[in-house]
Amino acid sequence: MNVPSVTTDPLLTPSQFLKGIGPVKAELLAKLDLHYARDFIFNFPRAYQDMSELRTVDQLEEGKLASVAGVIEEVDLRNVGTGKSLLGVLIKQGASYLRCLWFNQPYLRGKFQSGRRILISGEPKQQGIRWEMVHPKYELLADDDDVPAGRILPVYSLTEGLNQTQMRRIMAGVVEAYAPLVEDVFPDEFLDTHQLWPIRAALPQMHLPRDQASLEQARRRFIYQELFILQLALAIRKWRLTHHRRAPALPTSARIDARITRLFPFELTTEQRIAIDQIAADMGREVPMNRLLQGDVGSGKTVVAMYAMLLAVAHGKQAALMAPTEVLARQHVQTLTTALEASKVRIGLLVGSLTPAERKKTLDALAAGELDILVGTHAVTHALNQSGAAKDQKPLDGLSDALEGGRFARLGLVVIDEQHKFGVNQRAALKRAGIDPHYLVMTATPIPRTMTMTMFGDLDVSTIRSAPPGRQKIHTYLAEDGQRSRWWNFFRQKIAEGRQGYVIVPLVEETEAVEAASVQQTLEVLQRGELMGHRLAALHGRMTPIEKESAMEAFRRGRVQVLVSTSVVEVGVDVPNATLMTIEGGERFGLAQLHQLRGRISRGSHPGYLCVYANPSTDEAQRRLDAFTRSNDGFELAELDFQLRGPGDLFGTRQHGLPPLRIADLSRDVEIVEEARSDAQTSIAADPDLKDPAYARLKRMVLIRYGEALELGDVG
Template sequence: MKNSVSKTENTIQNNGLLLPVTVIKGVGPSKAAALASIGIDTLQDLLNFFPRRYLDRNLTDNVLLKTGETVTLIVEVIDAYLAHGKKSRLVVGTKTRNNERISIVFFRGVNFFQKIFQPGTTLVATGKLEYFRGFQLIHPDYEILTSAIKTTHPISSTGSKKKKQEQEPEEELSELPEMIHAGRIIPLYPSSEVLKSEGLDSRGFRKILYSALEKLKGKIPEILPNEIVKRRGLILREESYREIHFPTDENSLDTAKYRLKYEELFYFNLLIEHKKKEREKIKRVFWPLPESETANKVRKNLPFQLTEDQNSALQKIKELTNKEQPIAVLLQGDVGSGKTLVALLTALRYIDNQIQVCMVAPTEILARQHYQTILSFLGNMPFLGIELLVGKEPKKNRYEKLYRIKKGDTLFVIGTHSVFQEDVYFSELGLVIIDEQHKFGVDQRETLRSKGKNPDILAMTATPIPRTLCLTLYGDLDLLTIKSKPKGRMPIQTKWFQEDRREGIYKSIRKYVSSGRQCYIVYPLVEESEKVDLKSCIEAYEYLKHEIFPDFEVGLVHGKMEVEEKDRVMREFSKNRIQILVSTTVIEVGIDVPNSTVMVIEHADRFGISQLHQLRGRVGRGDQESFCILMTDSKVTEDAKVRLEAMVNFSDGFALSEIDLQLRGPGELMGVRQSGLPDFKIADLRKDSNLIELTREDATLFGNPGDLEKEEIRGRFSEGRLLFSN
């Protein structure tokens, strides 16, 4: 037993945070299993289980007692008796320090409370002050300060004593040197039925957290460099844990939160710095890259000038490709800003030097759109080394394509998820272009990168990402942004209408289509559902085609259609053989039909800001005036109202992304499964943008962490968190 104790003490001295939670008094196997179910195995895990909110339970001035208010009072028990009536209840008579009489009433757990509330017992009680024949508190929160129990005989309703019964629950008699449940700011913790069944409600968590902090007193190591602690005026780590769980006052709580947020973000940014330096150790196979004659010809033949942002992005990529290290760039641009052209001009520098390029898109429609767009940019130039590799195609065709790719005859591969398959081999893969990269998992991105010898990476997204998210998700990449649109494009007018305007909207569609323009009408569902009362795209297609626009060609496209049929419809629409296209969000990204000038989004309140903005981006791609109509019922939720008003008032995707971040939070905004957002315990990407910038600056200044810190932060933020692992 002695050896066991000394071993535990040694562990505390070395790193007590790694001790199992079972070292805490009262945490046995059953309670430990409940804690493990929410990821709490060690004292470190427990300390990082932060309160969800706090209640001010500081003592109330006895002179200012008012009914209806929540009060916290120190009282002494005078007597206790059972009162009978419609509902039996225990009435505990108490007095405050000013001798104000207050009754504490319990309707439940009467036998239990009879045992512990005996004359002379002092407690802190918190509850709503009511008045019925005097002040009273009904079922208040409480904490016993001094117990007057000298025997195990409870007080009866008449004051007589009963024979000895079972012992009182130990945990209700406070042995703590300070109040933790009342008389102060108290923390409230997330819980569940499983946790509560083990006594792990907020009260239970306060007990074990207090015990953990007492056990670790003076033994929690400081992991931030001393220079940073002094420079940024941070409190020590141990103090921050104590104040976050048991704050002295609001200022102390704010100081503790700031320190712990700083620590979390600093170490995350150190990991990013480490990953950057790891990448810098890798040497590029293909460098430097000479200029591309083909790229120069394409630029010369363009019927428009590149925007300033496009030129800036191309120049930055050129500078990066002239270095020894492989490039990893995230190119983000608003819808219609010309990212595909930047990607093509970049790719041609590799292709002209007989280096293969692979461009991957999340959907077949988008891959085919890129293929057609790139062919149109290349025009009549003799360029035979480009292939489209998608899922469904004849085996012979696929085999021949794979052979040409493996041999190196095909220099530019544009495809979907099919390029990840094991039978796809490249001869000299030098550049990987990933469009809408957040729609691919980390493993998929790594698989594609592994098909070459440390190829360069150009990731693209048409979904504007708030700066704080960019720094967090893609801090290990070089970030390039295209905001400006090609000259000559007119801003899209966005209107929010309800059902009473539908007839007028159909008249407007007829007017624009009659003048030679085209229109999208988007629905959230493919088919009718019994679960939600929404119009489906198939149902609407039949109605619009036969009842509203019988004199126009109305087309239908949705995700459940065969690929060949989808392609046929999109080709017909791009040639203006179909004037009105009814669809689901399958057209959300990459569809480029400049003649389309009207977008109607049905049940627009069912879409997020990002999706609405992407859909809106399908129009306004030419030099004609364009419109986006958001249709809803007369009643929408408050959140939906904010989204719709934002769409009407803002056309800038980056401004909208900041609003979306505030509304939905980073997890929903990016899609938790694919994005790999770090599992921050306390930092908030919506509120801590300044701290993200500050810790990024400090992490860059202080360089790589030491071995211990590196392992710790790797444990907190796994390798799969960033875009590409090393």
């Protein structure tokens, strides 16, 4: 006979000893990461079914949300066009019928069988004498399942072997027994001040709410708590960076400013000047700058970063510029070399394709102070530390180790291009390079406002929205297959006039699972067909660095007229004469990514032309493509992409090193994000290390959830 293990905390009771579970179900529940009583309590429903609106078919009203229980009578899946489908399920309730429709979701066909009981929820519409629901929510019911009316039912994530009714019974039993034992992380005074429900009142209402108002109050409590703890962590980190670390003060002056700006053969825009002034003010203090520079495609961020690097060099310090790809790193070197050819600034390159001798020469020059600016990729610069490293030194795995290895003689500034390609852990580790460098990160992917307050909440932000004068317009078209001949005629005409172009495909090679053109196949088809006689080359992520650079150099010099590529050209590639782009499989790209790709053309004196071919299978994909053709504003598109796809698809939280949010939704909960941020900053300003005993549990939650990711282990 199994005996419960001894524990001083009832919330740590193993699942098999909880009411209604036992060893067999415990194994199933473990697949849902439910091991102890506390895991069940905070296993919030993924959705709810409002059974207070349970209706018979005869009681349905046009457009009014309702739930209907019945039996599946017929299931019909048919094709309604190329790549499009319609799934129809006929539900019988007594002598009445309800038809349910799902467009372009053929995978649902296997879930519905005739004779199976089902619960449907949605907005009904009357079509002739029959009621219909389009894309309703559904729940398959066992023969012995009750359909309780007048209640809001939780819908939990399941695993094979457990149905929704069983899960509801298990959850209800655990919540009833253990929710009263959960201690609140907030002091009573804090709850009253912020009008938050106590946790023991909120927990039961999350799992089996009395009504919609109670559910909203409970949800608000936990959304606020999750966001407040995140904002506390970010506020603590920012306070520590400001008060516990010292960087070299690198102030600007009228003389230094004039020496730097005279190297630019153009006038700075107002927004560039504002960003430069903000950065210069930061670098002038003995506090490490921790700033994000975001700007739309082609807004001139590189010039601002160049100013920052030259400000460091003017004070005898070195600067490091890290890029996400070797192609972009080499391009940065070319841009800097051209812009600074009249200066004495010494520039070095450190990338994976260098020979051992070239790498050693660069490292030696860096350590001797004979290089002012080092440009490299973050993934391969562990070579910085490997050169001349002690025999017993730990293995090295990235830029943080490179900087910590002391290979820079006088490091004053680190610039990272494409911030979202780097995680919080890497960003944090950069600070450990002896005396702290100033730290500037750039992104050409505009970041939605709530994202800057959360995922990037430890950074100050400078924004450049407008492009410099002279930027040419980009014409964007969404085309169908029948219009290909017309587009390729135009494409060839522009090539004949001396322009160059890109053809973007979503995959390197075809797979059976995904119908998308590969680079190589597209290249061969174009060489035999629409672009016969033209000079084409391929570029994709599986090529070696030397092969990539060779293809890009040939394209830059005009030896290649058309580059057939994956989205590897998305970030930063700058060929002014390339004004044409064709994107295949446009529905497979995110909105922000499409905008980045568009930014590769019209970087010179000629207007750009982009044609997207797509086969959207969802309403969301169609809205994304429509928005892309309608707007050239990256900030507007970023907000829309954020609403359509959520933060994970824009900047996956794992890239940041932060654990994912469990209940909060950054696109939905904007007001609570702002409230939590303001409250957290006020709290940390008054008590930076949360020493007040009333906040002991909050502090513990901060350390458990974000301590490792944000290096907060020694707070207090």
